Amino acid sequence: MPASLTNAHAIRGAIARLDDPNYSRWEAQIRRAGGCRQPIHLRGRVEHWDTATGELLHRYSTRTEPDGVFRVPCKTRRASRCPSCAETYRADTYHLIRAGLVGGKGVPESVTGHPCLFVTLTAPSFGLVHTRREKNGKILPCHARRNAQKCPHGRVLSCTARHGADEDCLGEPLCPDCYDYAGSVMFNATAPLLWKRFAEALRRHLAKSGGLTLAEMRAQLVVSFAKVAEYQRRGVVHFHAVIRLDGPDGPTSTPPAWTTLALLAQAVHHAASAITATVPAIDGQTAQVLRWGHQVDARPITLDGELTEQAVAGYIAKYATKAAECVGTLDRRVFPTEDLAVLPVREHARRLIAECLRLGALDDLAGLRLTQWAHMLGFRGHFSTRSRHYSTTLSDIRADRAEHAIDQDITTGRLPLFEEDTVLVISEWQYVGRGFTPGDALLAASLTGTALPPAIAVFGGDA
Structure with missing residues (x-):
């Protein structure tokens, strides 16, 4: 459809929404969703009953709402899909990470005295790529070679x-x-396994340094961490992690005196260099052994200086909302039946996607699910993870926000004040769609000051 007809359709839809008698309620829903680009449409009801008397205290139904639905934020973590909800996820992750560094949200301030490092584990080289190199503030040539040879x-x-x-x-x-596309894809696919083995090797080295078995070490020491995966421009992931040593009860207990910052740094470098992962042979070659790259960075986190707790928390939270956008790939799954030549991606990303689809069709690699994760260039792990003892959880942070919202609704009279122990809540919800019609998208963007989504006609369901 021509752009002029699409714009005219959106304007007509916006005018129709403005003329709707329930427009003010629709506007309130949009503002309450916080500028979500693809709000979820729900249909249903909520009832509050007094368990002692059987009296109905409060009832809410979407029958009286605009279009008969209630719109809630999509709550995605990906900034490429919804910047508003991703910003909420980023802020939550920031507070989660920072609480594990300086205390708060159930973590004592004494945690600042625990050995703690900001660790970066990189990927090995799979071929020369164009890069930006700097030294002392001066930009250096990419890959200058005096007597450069030609490749095959x-x-x-x-x-x-x-x-x-x-x-x-x-x-x-x-x-x-010349680039090893198969190796790049297989590294992404095995990166979660490499991290698992790195964490295990780290604990074994710490136990050996203390003259303890692993079981004995757990009674004295806990390794807590929070990590995030980041894509490099060449299409491989590397991990940034906060690694902290705690006593047996987590951040509320002090680690043994022999667990120094220097010992933790030594254990990190040892574990990164010691572990490997072997993948099946591909294209008639021998089985490939994958490991972390030689560049392993382990720096202490300070309350002042260059690497502060705020800088680390902000860095990790930033990449928790991203995926493979910097590589130029897609934010959706790619199917084997698609014509890769017409995909709006960089040629390097296209080759990586094609390699995922090719390797995903091999029986020996079926368990890696490369076809399903071709748009992520083979990586299928969680982007942001934390150990059980690191700090609070995202669920707890969201529960606190929900409780605050309920308190506000009670204060403003939207909900009645009642004792939770004597009230039975019955709710029934049904998913009926998501997103906006073109006209609604135009109005929502003007109300919340957000940019229009790339494709505004994304409304689905039967609402």
């Missing part, structure tokens, strides 16, 4: 350009035909 495909493996920070070529291979 006739390309000179050298680049003397000083790339800008936003150049499209960053992360692209100097020779795509």
